[in-house]
Each structure stands twice: as structure tokens, then as C-alpha cells.
Amino acid sequence: MSVLEVRNLSIEFAQHRGKKFRAVDNVSFSLEAGRTLALVGESGSGKSTIARTLSRLMSPTSGELFLHGEKVGRRGSATRTYRRSVQMVFQDPFASLNPAFSVDHHLRRPLAIHGQKKAGMTDAIHNLLRSVNLTPAEVIANKFPHELSGGQRQRVAIARALAPQPEVILADEPVSMLDVSVRLEILNLLESIKRDRNLAILYITHDLATARHFSDEILVMFRGEIVERGRTDDVILAPAHPYTKLLANSVPSRSTKGKVVAATTAREMGNEVIADDAERSESFATTGCPFRYRCPSAMDICRDLPEEVSVGDSHRVRCWLHIPAHREK
């Protein structure tokens, strides 16, 4: 059952001369307990904006959030209940921990705010540290962020997110700042915490390979639109949208080894550099399929935004190529 549901979320930013920039356009999805949903896309596609809105660091232009089927209100008390259930892990563990305070302090605050009594506080902190495999907890608790490695810091950030016993974790690029050798450990940790606590995880990343291995479902975003969604293996192994195909073909893979200039190169896939200013601003136009300027199979009809259509069991894509009436044109 869905823990957190997002309906018709749109987020706009004001630009100069009253123009609006639509960062997220009419996005709907839901997070289920015990499952990981990956949100992938290039920089600027609106992934982090969604995470910031879900964590209520930003308010949406339109759209609604439902926690356990109940609409999330805007009042202070509603926000507090919401924040207890939905916690965030940020990208940069070097910036997300305060260098002036010890690990103990970082965990004590969320515990205190969300009602932990002083009596069992120290035990609660140590238990949190143990739950993210930071041992010996007594020693780690007294350390300062600069005394820890990147991986350890990210574990502290995860422990902090777990402090109010949330049901949803929003992980915004949780491993992209870490060393390759520790990335998997952090992802495995999130995976095991998810299983133990029946958490719903939104895993935001631009790394398609880890998204494949650590998520159940995947959403592919391009310029604020969800262009494809479905079960991870369906989307990665049999991409339907031209953008997803381009992404999947761009990832270095052992199966494409030795073929630097592969048959479907990024260039042949139509990914030319948009160098012209006019072209660039036009390509951010608000109507039509956002990918049509780079799409190798763009058609006239792409000036209108297609509906999401089903191309398989729970595999949906937003592309005219998959709407039978227009496929031939």
C-alpha cells in the first residue's frame, strides 16, 4: 500500500520579466512500503526539486501530497507530523553535517525534537549508530565530522534520518560524492535498513547502473516530465522512450566493451550540442514533448505533449511512437 502519494505535482520558478520556468510538470507517483523507487535523469531534469518538495523544503506550485491516503496540510502541526515520517539523506555528507558539532549532537537533536526522553537518550544514539554499522558506537558518538571518512559521514547522515523513525527516506544522490569502493556498502546499508524497517525509499540518482541494482521501480525524467516508468528491469533492459534508450546506451558497460564508437552512439541518437541561445530557450518551451529537439525520431505531432501510454505490465511511456494511431507518421 502506498505510504506517500504524489498527485499532479508541478513546480515553477520565477525568472526575470515575470517569466515562469517549469521545473516539474504534472508529476504523479507513489512510494510503497518496503520498496525502492529510483528517479533518474540528467542534471536539471527536476529530480532534486521533487525531493526538496517532498521534504517540504519548498512548496509546490500545484499538486497534492497524500500520506497514508490523507492529504498533507500546510499547517505547522501537519508539517511536523509529515517531517517525522519523511526524512532526507543529502548528496554531500561533507556539507550536510555541521563541522562544529559532534556526531552525538547530530543525532540527539532529531531524537529530542521527535519526543525521545532524556533518560534513554544516550542508548538511543548508540543504537542508531549501531544500526548503520558505525561501531564502536561510544567512540564514534564523540567524534566530529572531520574525523570521519566520507562513507562514515554518510552513515551518520543516514542514522540522523532514521532518528524520528520515518516511513519514507528521500535519498538525493546519496553516494555520488563517495568513493567507488564505499558506494555499494552505503547502498547495501540502505537496502538492509529498508528491509528491516519496511521503509519506502526514493532513490534519486543519475547513475543508471546502481538504479538498476538497487530499485524495484524506476522513473525516468527529462526536463520536468516523467517520460518513462515501470519495473526496473523492464525499463533498463527494454527501454521504450528514445531518451531512456539514449541514457542506457551511454552508460559504459561490460557488454559494450571495446566498442567505443558503438552502433548507436550518442551523436547518432541525435544528441547534438544545443549551442545557439535561441534554440536553447526554445528547447525549454513549455509545450510539446521536451525531448523533441534531441530526438532522432521527432515528428510534427511531437509539438503536442503525448499522453502516458502503457507498453507492458505497469511499464508506461510518454511518447507518440507508442501511440498506435501515430506510429506510422
Place this chain on the structure above:
Amino acid sequence: MKLETEVDQHVSTSHDVVLRARNVTVEYGGEMPTRAVRNVSIDLRRGEILGIAGESGCGKSTLAFALTRLLRPPATMVGGTVEFLPSSGGAPIDLMALGPRELRAFRWSKISMVFQAAMNSLNPVTSLRRQFSDMFLAHDPSMTSDECEQRSCELLEMVGIKSERLNGFAFELSGGMRQRVGIAMALALRPEVVIMDEPTTALDVVVQRDILEEIFGIREQLGFSIIFITHDLPMLVEVSDRLAIMYAGEIVETAPSTLIGDDPAHPYTMGLQNSCPDLRGERAPLVGIPGSPPDLRFRIKGCSFAPRCAFAFAPCHEVHPLLTTPMGSVRGVVDAGNPSLVKIRPSSVDRLAVDEWRVACHLHDALPSEAEMSHDSEEVAVTGVERS
């Protein structure tokens, strides 16, 4: 330490080498000097793409800076030599012996570099035109402004940027375009060697793929050699001819990249490869490398990877392994059913038959014994290391 210099004689010299480094050692000074690069010997052949992989802090960038003599205090090259062998023939140039003026003329025209933060390596307050002409005039003061402009335009077009951009500033370009400008600048004086230090790390996969193809397309035309440094092993396996894996300031394995990708010999290479899951690979339990790299301020006894290595046995903690031809045709496999278990299996590749496969690991000191490779059980559990 004396033993380590024996590495020298194993490095092949039969090929047409353009850059030859021997026993390069770099220290970051201080109360307790950090030996970030230790006794690294490396040959770059003409026209070759040599990949150097390793995690942060393994010394790969420091090595790149040492090869171009760009080290700045507190880093100093305390030992070793770097020689450049010009394609025109003639005597090798010893980089360490160059004086300031010679060095200034040598750099960029013979060896250039694409920096990691190319987005930030351009000057934000002067136009691209000015930055290009600065570079041309520094090396050839006789160039006229028209010539500068013409060359700059050619270079920009070569990397796929419209020449009108020449009057623009760095902040007007996207990250990928700035990286392209960085590449154009590195190629401006037609160097024989280009060192690329994580040129695509901060970019999106699609842009990364585009820039890689740009680089290799241009390389086909101009035929320079590349040292490509990154932590992204799958990408390196795909693009490079030969790979060198660095750990804790040393090269632990070098081999042709097509072979190393299938069958790494060093446990660290294996770990690094397992850390980068394959996009289309089977969904199986994935393990990283437990622990963290050693503190290079202290003297390391035995193999520097031993404390993190699932295969470590007695000699690993005592004797420093040399970079030599691997004897044992074995490979390690992580048991999918039980990720804490690591096994040794016969390798599909006869590494002895591959010229210039070098590995610094005691596992490959000698052919495995009968017991280890018995016929009835092709798998032998070496050790069960608890992993978290």
C-alpha cells in the same frame, strides 16, 4: 625498499615509448610526510590510451602532476625520473633536468593536460578568445592575432562548439561545453601526450559519452597518446588499450584492458570492478571493498591492500609484493549466494601467455598447489571474511 626498484627490469622496453617514468616517488611534506606515489614505473606508448584507475587518494592525480612536473609544494618528487622521447627521434628529454624556461616551452606543446575541474580551469573574467590567444602567444610570440583567431576557431569547431562562442565567457557555457573548451585548449599546440585527469567525472552520462567519442575521434585524426585517469573502471575498460590499477600510491596491476576486464588478477582490481555494477548484468548481491585505504604517512609493512583483502594470507602481512608476471592462473569469485565468502577458481585466461601482464600480489607468486586446484572441486574457499 631496495627490492621495489627491481620492478625496473620487468617493464618492457621493446615498444615505441613516448613517456617513460621510472620509480617516481612523490611526497607531501610536513611533520609526517605522506608518500602519495611510491616507486611507480610506467611506460606510455605512442598512440596508446593508457588508463589509470583507483579510488580517491590512491595517488593517480598526484602521479599525473608528477609526470608533467606540475607538482606544487608541499608536494615534491623525491625520487625517480620522467623521460619524454620525441617522435622526431633525438635524445630523450629528462623532465627533471629542465630549467624554468625550457620547462615553460616544453609544457603544453609536448605534454598537455585536461584537468578534473575543467569547469573551473577556465578564467571566468576573460573571454575565450583572450585565453586562446594567451596560450598561442606564450608559445609563439610571432603569431598574429588573425592567426590566433583562425586556429582558435578551428579548435572550437573540432570539439563541436560554434566558433562564434570565441567572444563568449566561460560562464555562458554549460559544463559539457566548458570541458570541450578545456580539451580544445589541451590540443591547441598539437602535443604528443595528453593527460586527462577525470575529464568527464562531473558530467551526465549522455554528455560524458559524447565527449569521450569526441576525444577518441580527434585522437584518430591527430594520433596523440592519452593517459586517462578516472575511478570509473567500466568506462576505462571500454576506452583504453592498457590499464594500470593504483592503490595506496603504487601500481598493483597492469594489463591489456580487454583482458583485465574479464579476469582481474589482483584482489583490489576485482573489488574495484565489483564496486561498479554492470548496467545490464544479472541482479546479484553486490559487495564493495570493506575498510578504507591505509594512512600513507606511516610505513606500510607487507602488501598495502592486505588489511582489506579477503584473500590475504601469511606473507601478505610481511612481505611487500613486487609487480611481476602473475604465475597462478587463478581468479577470485565472490559467492553470489553468500557474499561473505570468496573463492578461487581457475582463470579462463592464461596470464603467462599474455605479454606484459603484471601484478603485485602474493596470490600469483607461484602456481597454485594441487590441493588448491584439485580436479574434483574446482572451487576452494580461501577465507570467509565478515563483511558488513
